[in-house]
Amino acid sequence: MTTISTTLNLASPAAGATSHSDNSLSSQISQLTSQITKLTQQLKDVAAGEGSADQKKEKQELLQAQIKMLQAQLAQLQRQQAEQANKKNSTQAAPQVGVNNPTDGKKIDIYI
8 A cells, every 4th residue: 555645844934924934935835736736636546546445445535634634734824825915915004104194293284
């Protein structure tokens, strides 16, 4: 019987996430997607492979369990990526203090 082993080292991003961690998350998502695709193809190939019905069933269950694990990791990374995008958007949406956005201490009231 053939056993398939997949491992992936997922380091959680630091609190001060930067665009570098965005790239890291993107690459991890890409790797997971690729692994899921390969395992899905292996799952399809099991039916045509050699072995008894019990061996094929056991191999299919193993592959399905691995696919589910990778899908859970993928969902977690996608949530992290969405959170980082939300943080990035919220910091960009904050009004900038400047010429057209005076602060409370620098307002001038003009009466005509």
